[in-house]
Amino acid sequence: xxxxxxxxxxxxxxxxxxxxxxxxxxxxxxxxxxxxxxxxxxxxxxxxxxxxxxxxxxxxxxxxxxxxxxxxxxxxxxxxxxxxxxxxxxxxxxxxxxxxxxxxxxxxxxxxxxxxxxxxxxxxxxxxxxxxxxxxxxxxxxxxxxxxxxxxxxxxxxxxxxxxxxxxxxxxxxxxxxxxxxxxxxxxxxxxxxxxxxxxxxxxxxxxxxxxxxxxxxxxxxxxxxxxxxxxx
Amino acid sequence: xxxxxxxxxxxxxxxxxxxxxxxxxxxxxxxxxxxxxxxxxxxxxxxxxxxxxxxxxxxxxxxxxxxxxxxxxxxxxxxxxxxxxxxxxxxxxxxxxxxxxxxxxxxxxxxxxxxxxxxxxxxxxxxxxxxxxxxxxxxxxxxxxxxxxxxxxxxxxxxxxxxxxxxxxxxxxxxxxxxxxxxxxxxxxxxxxxxxxxxxxxxxxxxxxxxxxxxxxxxxxxxxxxxxxxxxxxxxxxxxxxxxxxxxxxxxxxxxxxxxxxxxxxxxxxxxxxxxxxxxxxxxxxxxxxxxxxxxxxxxxxxxxxxxxxxxxxxxxxxxxxxxxxxxxxxxxxxxxxxxxxxxxxxxxxxxxxxxxxxxxxxxxxxxxxxxxxxxxxxxxxxxxxxxxxxxxxxxxxxxxxxxxxxxx
Numbered sequence: 001x002x003x004x005x006x007x008x009x010x011x012x013x014x015x016x017x018x019x020x021x022x023x024x025x026x027x028x029x030x031x032x033x034x035x036x037x038x039x040x041x042x043x044x045x046x047x048x049x050x051x052x053x054x055x056x057x058x059x060x061x062x063x064x065x066x067x068x069x070x071x072x073x074x075x076x077x078x079x080x081x082x083x084x085x086x087x088x089x090x091x092x093x094x095x096x097x098x099x100x101x102x103x104x105x106x107x108x109x110x111x112x113x114x115x116x117x118x119x120x121x122x123x124x125x126x127x128x129x130x131x132x133x134x135x136x137x138x139x140x141x142x143x144x145x146x147x148x149x150x151x152x153x154x155x156x157x158x159x160x161x162x163x164x165x166x167x168x169x170x171x172x173x174x175x176x177x178x179x180x181x182x183x184x185x186x187x188x189x190x191x192x193x194x195x196x197x198x199x200x201x202x203x204x205x206x207x208x209x210x211x212x213x214x215x216x217x218x219x220x221x222x223x224x225x226x227x228x229x230x231x232x233x
Numbered sequence: 234x235x236x237x238x239x240x241x242x243x244x245x246x247x248x249x250x251x252x253x254x255x256x257x258x259x260x261x262x263x264x265x266x267x268x269x270x271x272x273x274x275x276x277x278x279x280x281x282x283x284x285x286x287x288x289x290x291x292x293x294x295x296x297x298x299x300x301x302x303x304x305x306x307x308x309x310x311x312x313x314x315x316x317x318x319x320x321x322x323x324x325x326x327x328x329x330x331x332x333x334x335x336x337x338x339x340x341x342x343x344x345x346x347x348x349x350x351x352x353x354x355x356x357x358x359x360x361x362x363x364x365x366x367x368x369x370x371x372x373x374x375x376x377x378x379x380x381x382x383x384x385x386x387x388x389x390x391x392x393x394x395x396x397x398x399x400x401x402x403x404x405x406x407x408x409x410x411x412x413x414x415x416x417x418x419x420x421x422x423x424x425x426x427x428x429x430x431x432x433x434x435x436x437x438x439x440x441x442x443x444x445x446x447x448x449x450x451x452x453x454x455x456x457x458x459x460x461x462x463x464x465x466x467x468x469x470x471x472x473x474x475x476x477x478x479x480x481x482x483x484x485x486x487x488x489x490x491x492x493x494x495x496x497x498x499x500x501x502x503x504x505x506x507x508x509x510x511x512x513x514x515x516x517x518x519x520x521x522x523x524x525x526x527x528x529x530x531x532x533x534x535x536x537x538x539x540x541x542x543x544x545x546x547x548x549x550x551x552x553x554x555x556x557x558x559x560x561x562x563x564x565x566x567x568x569x570x571x572x573x574x575x576x577x578x579x580x581x582x583x584x585x586x587x588x589x590x591x592x593x594x595x596x597x598x599x600x601x602x603x604x605x606x607x608x609x610x611x612x613x614x615x616x617x618x619x620x621x622x623x624x625x626x627x628x629x630x631x632x633x634x635x636x637x638x639x640x641x642x
């Protein structure tokens with residue numbers, strides 16, 4: 001469902017430029033759970049951002065669900081992001097003045113759904129992450145794990161084809177991390193395609209495939225036996 | 234067109250970010266408040282000046298007579314100078330091209346009565362031109378005309394307050410009023426911006442007064458306005474010449490200040506018009522200054538707001554917000570706050586002026602106030618300035634790649 005061919009990206013730094021991605025080839029099938037690993041500066045976040053249409057590649061091919069992603073206008077990129085992609089960030093990125101339910105409902109607002117429908121759907125997804133009782137709470141009243149769950153509910157609300165997670169457990173303690181990972185694994189079991197950037201080995205081993213990046217190229221791409229997170233919870 | 238969800242978003246944003254909303258609202262409200270008060274006070278000052286000269290035409294010249302103080306050409310000092318119709322005609326004909334309106338005046342004072350009501354009023358016997366000289370405004374009926382003068386009709390035009398005093402709630406027009414024992418028909422009722430005193434006057438034809446009271450051709454005073462095309466200097470030269478000629482005519486010494494007195498309003502007008510220009514200038518500077526201060530304030534706040542919301546913008550974009558929706562949510566919010574705050578500032582300003590306005594009369598500030606259109610114009614200017622000031626950073630923010638906005642912690 002995701003095809004990337006010879007992707008290049010460089011950032012200007014002063015007069016020179018930093019070549020971050022040096023020809024990436026990557027195919028992801030539906031239902032996969034892929035961890036992208038690498039030390040900082042390896043280009044893993046850049047790759048994820050390009051896949052998430054948050055950033056644009058300089059050259060190369062990127063096809064998402066048979067749709068070539070190229071030269072998108074801002075407006076079109078917005079529509080695609082809304083329709084195809086769900087984001088989970090390390091720092092949660094909830095809007096601080098909106099309560100949990102409103103945060104989850106936001107992508108539905110941008111889909112143009114009616115208010116009542118939005119609230120029902122958002123409530124359903126909040127229930128799925130086990131936070132139905134916290135719907136009216138502001139992010140500052142939630143714990144880190146709860147915030148990340150709200151963020152996951154928000155990412156799921158628009159029913160995206162692909163879930164992108166950038167260090168989803170980076171800001172959480174080990175126990176909460178496994179908690180969140182168990183939930184993400186459950187989503188994958190239900191058939192969601194998941195792409196996640198992490199630098200933690202134990203988290204990566206909870207995925208089904210590990211892609212290791214170094215200096216902008218893929219060093220290793222292996223399928224692994226998934227370690228279930230439930231056993232640690 | 235009306236998007237209830239958009240407004241819900243905006244209200245939530247305003248409500249949940251109260252400090253920010255209050256601060257930006259306060260700046261705008263304060264600017265408009267200051268603008269209203271300063272402008273109102275300046276207008277009050279101008280009203281005071283305008284009022285001082287509203288009663289009479291400000292190009293008027295009055296000619297009065299008195300007793301001579303100096304012996305001249307074999308005539309004794311202490312001689313009473315008396316103007317007559319021929320003197321009026323002399324001035325009128327000799328200076329025809331320099332005169333706009335001219336009238337004689339005879340002053341009388343009579344008990345006036347209608348049915349049971351009576352009171353004492355100043356009577357002025359005048360020519361028809363007097364209406365324009367005194368800026369008399371006819372409310373009902375008509376003013377005196379040349380026919381009345383020729384026929385020595387027993388007609389009077391009475392002030393609004395005379396009608397109120399004597400005729401109570403009924404209309405005076407067409408009724409007969411008793412002046413010192415003689416019945417006069419009321420042919421007109423007038424108002425005058427010169428104040429209550431001016432509306433307690435009664436006008437009758439000059440010829441009628443001369444015929445009824447002494448059967449002579451005496452007049453007490455001549456009032457005229459000079460041709461308004463003349464500037465102040467030429468008007469002053471005109472009145473100097475007029476004085477000289479009249480003094481010759483009555484054999485009065487040139488240095489005699491009492492026998493013939495010509496007062497030219499141009500002397501004061503010149504100073505006043507300079508003063509008014511100065512005041513207008515000050516008002517303009519005050520207005521512009523406050524507005525610019527307000528605009529700068531609003532612009533700063535808008536830039537700050539966009540900066541503060543950069544991360545939120547990034548989140549919204551990642552969730553599928555189009556650039557247009559980002560710009561509109563920021564702009565509408567700021568325009569909404571500016572408009573409401575501007576309105577509050579306007580209400581406060583007008584309220585303050587109403588409250589303290591009357592007590593400022595002692596300080597030469599009369600009826601301080603501003604026209605609504607002016608303040609609304611000022612508020613609109615602020616809103617537009619705020620919108621432009623907000624649009625540029627909002628547009629820029631909407632174009633930021635979400636990834637950069639998200640990194641902005």
